[in-house]
Amino acid sequence: MAGEELISGRAASFGRRAADYAQHRPDYPVAAVEWALAPVAAERPRVLDLAAGTGKLTAMIAALGLDVVAVEPDDAMRAELSALLPEVTALSGAAERIPLPDASVDAVLVGQALHWFDHERALPEIGRVLRRGGVLAGLWLDDDTSVEWVAGMDRIYTAHTPGDESRGMVLPVELGPFEPQEQAEFPHRQRRTAETLVATAATHSKLLTMPEPERGQALDRMLAYLKSRPETAEGEFDFPMRAVVLRAIRS
Structure with a gap:
């Protein structure tokens, strides 16, 4: 499998572990979500959480008291979202075919x-469903590899998952009706144990699509490393991350 087929396979891999994704994936820092929505915050915006997954970001938008609709293509992921947030409208759809009318939302968060x-x-x-002056923002979480033990964990992960055919942290605004993008970063932490941090890693697409026994060997190496470190060997600890946010205004 290569190129676009590989990307498509990885993108579709999450649904079969939807419950694990809901349990182990981190949320986002509130400050990052607020920054993403700042250009429209005064208007109590209607927000679309696009490719909403199990509702990690949806829940935070709802907690801010905003009107949010979720769109997610995977049935299993969307079912987890609806179980967590029954009050939120969750629709089947994808970024390339959004089941909403023209100019019907003030913000699109991804x-x-x-x-x-x-x-x-x-x-x-996205430009079609977003009203003029609305905001599009992409949010990503990344390990904070400036912390030495996190960098060691990352080296083990990348040794077992070389290369990356995904498109990375990008907001290609030139492909739609958007003004130049802005970027900000925010620190974040997730309370983990060695076992639950490995369980989180196991929900990443590269490991979800890795064949056995390689997948089990990679996870075992990660756990052995965490058990060897004084910061992570016993009990709970903070796993340091950073949230990267890219936003652009609909022109």
Whole structure:
């Protein structure tokens, strides 16, 4: 499997571990979500959480008291979202075919998913449902490898998952009706144990699509490393991350 087929396979891998994703994936820092929405915050915006997954970002938008609609293509992921947030409208759809009318939302937020989109189709479609002056923002969580033990964990992960055919942290605004993008970063932490941090890693697409026994060997190496470190060997600890946010205004 290569190129776009590999990307598509990885993007579709999450549903079969939807419950694990809901349990182990981190949320986002409130400050990052607020910064993403700042250009429209005074208007009590209606927000679309696009590729909403199990509702990690949806829940935070709802907690801010905002009107939010979630769109998610995977049935299993969307079922987890609806179980967690029954009051939120959750629709089947994708970035390339959003089931909403023209200019019907004030903001489109995309958590940890914009790199999976077919950008040439998705950016004009996002521009269609977003009213003029509205905001598009992509949010990503990344390990804070400035911390020495986190860098060691990351080296083990990348040794077992070389290369990356995804599109990375990008907001290709030139493909849609958007003004130049802005970027900000925010520190974040997730309370973990060695076992639950490995369980979180196991929900990443590269490991979800890795064949056995390689997958089990990679996870075992990560656990052995965490058990060897004084910071992570016993009990709970803070896993340091950073949230990267890219936003652009609909022109």
